[in-house]
Amino acid sequence: MDNMHEIIKAYVIKEYVEDDTELTYDSPLISGGIVDSFSMVSLKRFLENKYNISIPDDKATPEAFDSVNKICKLVSEYVK
Amino acid sequence: MLNIGSYDERIKNFDWNIAEKELDYHPGDIINIGWYCSDRICLMGKADKPGLLWEGSTGVEKRYTYNDIRLNSNTIAQFLLDLGIKPEDRVCLFMDKIPELYIGFLGILKMGAIAQPLFSAFGDDSLFIRLDNAQTTAIITQKKHLPKVRKIIDKMPYMKHIIIVDADPGKPLANREVAFDMAKAEKIETFDFHPTTAESPSVLHYTSGTTGQPKGVKHVHYSLISQYLTSKWVLDLRDDDIYWCTADPGWVTGTSYGIIGAFSNGVTQCVLDAGFSADNWYRFIEKYRISMWYSAPTAIRSLMKAGEEVIKKYDLSSLRHLASVGEPLNPEAVIWSERVFGKPFLDTYWQTETGSIMISNYPGMKIKPGSMGKPFPGITATVIHPETFEPFNESGKIGLIAIKPGWPAMMRTYWKNEETYQKKFQNGWYLPGDRSSIDNEGYFWFVGRDDDVINTGGHLVSPFEVESALLEHPAVAESAVVAKPDFVNMEVVKAFVTLKPGFTASKDLDLEIMNFVRKKLSPLAMPQEIEFIDSLPKTRSGKIMRRILHAKEWGEEIGDTSTLEND
Numbered sequence: 333m334d335n336m337h338e339i340i341k342a343y344v345i346k347e348y349v350e351d352d353t354e355l356t357y358d359s360p361l362i363s364g365g366i367v368d369s370f371s372m373v374s375l376k377r378f379l380e381n382k383y384n385i386s387i388p389d390d391k392a393t394p395e396a397f398d399s400v401n402k403i404c405k406l407v408s409e410y411v412k
Numbered sequence: 413m414l415n416i417g418s419y420d421e422r423i424k425n426f427d428w429n430i431a432e433k434e435l436d437y438h439p440g441d442i443i444n445i446g447w448y449c450s451d452r453i454c455l456m457g458k459a460d461k462p463g464l465l466w467e468g469s470t471g472v473e474k475r476y477t478y479n480d481i482r483l484n485s486n487t488i489a490q491f492l493l494d495l496g497i498k499p500e501d502r503v504c505l506f507m508d509k510i511p512e513l514y515i516g517f518l519g520i521l522k523m524g525a526i527a528q529p530l531f532s533a534f535g536d537d538s539l540f541i542r543l544d545n546a547q548t549t550a551i552i553t554q555k556k557h558l559p560k561v562r563k564i565i566d567k568m569p570y571m572k573h574i575i576i577v578d579a580d581p582g583k584p585l586a587n588r589e590v591a592f593d594m595a596k597a598e599k600i601e602t603f604d605f606h607p608t609t610a611e612s613p614s615v616l617h618y619t620s621g622t623t624g625q626p627k628g629v630k631h632v633h634y635s636l637i638s639q640y641l642t643s644k645w646v647l648d649l650r651d652d653d654i655y656w657c658t659a660d661p662g663w664v665t666g667t668s669y670g671i672i673g674a675f676s677n678g679v680t681q682c683v684l685d686a687g688f689s690a691d692n693w694y695r696f697i698e699k700y701r702i703s704m705w706y707s708a709p710t711a712i713r714s715l716m717k718a719g720e721e722v723i724k725k726y727d728l729s730s731l732r733h734l735a736s737v738g739e740p741l742n743p744e745a746v747i748w749s750e751r752v753f754g755k756p757f758l759d760t761y762w763q764t765e766t767g768s769i770m771i772s773n774y775p776g777m778k779i780k781p782g783s784m785g786k787p788f789p790g791i792t793a794t795v796i797h798p799e800t801f802e803p804f805n806e807s808g809k810i811g812l813i814a815i816k817p818g819w820p821a822m823m824r825t826y827w828k829n830e831e832t833y834q835k836k837f838q839n840g841w842y843l844p845g846d847r848s849s850i851d852n853e854g855y856f857w858f859v860g861r862d863d864d865v866i867n868t869g870g871h872l873v874s875p876f877e878v879e880s881a882l883l884e885h886p887a888v889a890e891s892a893v894v895a896k897p898d899f900v901n902m903e904v905v906k907a908f909v910t911l912k913p914g915f916t917a918s919k920d921l922d923l924e925i926m927n928f929v930r931k932k933l934s935p936l937a938m939p940q941e942i943e944f945i946d947s948l949p950k951t952r953s954g955k956i957m958r959r960i961l962h963a964k965e966w967g968e969e970i971g972d973t974s975t976l977e978n979d
Contacts, residue, residue, distance in 0.1 A: 364470070369900075
């Protein structure tokens with residue numbers, strides 16, 4: 333898989349996974365309780381800083397943030 | 413037929429002994445919430461009735477009848493006794509919304525200890541402050557939360573046992589750690605529950621204030637009387653209901669109405685231990701045929717944000733009655749729910765200290781969208797002048813909400829903080845710290861908090877706690893924390909920060925500070941926005957003037973600035 337997937341996955345593990353839970357690109361992040369709705373704000377901020385983009389609030393939904401794959405798809409829409 | 417019948421009739425002829433009689437309790441009797449929520453329901457002939465239908469984030473399901481709940485809570489109670497835990501010791505529940513949390517709560521109460529539920533997303537600082545204040549003897553947790561406990565365990569000599577409900581059999585446990593597997597444990601058929609009485613302590617919930625550390629709100633077993641009856645009359649719980657309280661038992665709604673109210677009424681309740689998504693919530697309602705749904709404005713507004721197309725995918729016709737708690741429910745949300753679900757969410761008002769619903773909209777009563785409703789029968793509530801503490805004689809005046817003490821679920825004190833507890837009373841009234849008005853028909857209308865506490869998504873966050881955490885970051889020189897308006901959460905945390913020499917404001921530093929606070933305290937205490945400024949507004953004596961920053965965020969008049977430094 334490409335670099336973006338690995339970067340985002342590594343960041344999620346570093347910041348939000350408290351134990352040795354293994355994460356795949358399809359692991360449910362929001363519905364799986366790994367990232368809660370408040371923490372989504374910091375994850376969104378990371379993506380915006382890292383990729384120099386601005387994700388509209390109405391696109392930053394729990395569904396769009398629910399896995400590394402979904403996040404990559406969303407981010408790709410805004411990366412020039 | 414509604415459980416409450418007519419609200420107007422109920423307020424004329426109310427006595428708490430209505431609940432006492434239904435629960436077959438007589439003043440002076442033994443009263444133990446753990447027994448009432450399990451053994452008693454079995455003795456009523458409902459042993460085989462499903463009590464808890466649980467679904468995890470991966471779709472795994474677990475089902476517990478009332479007899480399962482009775483046996484498992486017996487088993488946990490005996491396990492705690494065998495460890496040497498004594499009545500009135502504090503036993504912390506630090507878990508996600510897993511069955512062990514719900515059943516463990518009852519087990520703790522059965523053996524006479526005090527249940528201390530704490531939100532599992534708390535960071536290690538938030539956890540330590542609350543455990544240290546309560547001098548907690550044992551903590552029941554999951555392996556996923558163990559790193560946070562291990563990080564602080566050396567500072568807690570009073571903590572004798574760390575009980576892990578899902579320990580890996582092959583992995584060694586550290587000193588003081590012990591495994592307990594509820595599913596595999598040999599079931600205890602008969603347990604002599606501790607003979608607690610009305611004033612025996614039951615639950616210790618922590619809540620935040622403007623200043624100082626979080627306060628431990630002490631409740632007693634007699635709270636059952638209020639929690640049982642308000643569940644029956646406000647939530648209108650009936651024998652054939654499938655009930656879903658979305659609150660986490662780390663907070664008071666999750667225990668008062670997610671455990672005690674539901675189980676003491678003998679209903680079937682469902683728990684979804686998964687993060688929020690509109691699709692998943694509607695699927696859950698359809699799958700379990702939820703009929704009574706008790707949720708929060710933040711969740712309702714999130715559902716509104718998700719749109720109405722997703723609703724059409726599911727059959728939600730099982731929904732019979734909806735209610736909401738946490739922060740004021742805006743009129744748009746009430747009107748929206750009536751349109752899309754065919755029934756309005758009824759707002760209920762209460763707080764950790766009150767233990768049960770104080771002011772509410774009732775089934776069958778005229779609803780005024782945006783209003784908190786009217787006092788529960790038996791509750792004397794009014795609005796008083798903020799300086800004289802006398803009730804207003806005319807309607808429409810904004811003042812402090814005031815409640816006559818004496819209802820069964822009223823907190824008994826703040827843990828080791830009687831002085832702060834006494835300050836909650838003025839002129840014979842208990843003051844929850846909220847402002848409101850009352851209209852000419854007796855409906856209460858929420859205005860706001862009377863202090864700087866931030867109500868975000870229904871959870872109170874102390875600006876003091878966040879400011880203290882911010883100051884521990886090496887780049888932060890000073891900070892001021894206020895509420896910022898937010899569509900979904902009503903309020904979110906915003907921090908104003910000045911930096912120490914050598915540090916420069918940047919997007920990366922902004923994110924680093926956000927994550928720093930999130931891990932130390934909790935995600936809901938994390939500033940959703942950080943504004944780097946050169947200096948904070950202060951009085952000439954050096955006190956930070958939060959109200960000026962707050963007013964700017966809310967577009968309000970700044971007011972008197974005569975004491976402002978450099979003004």
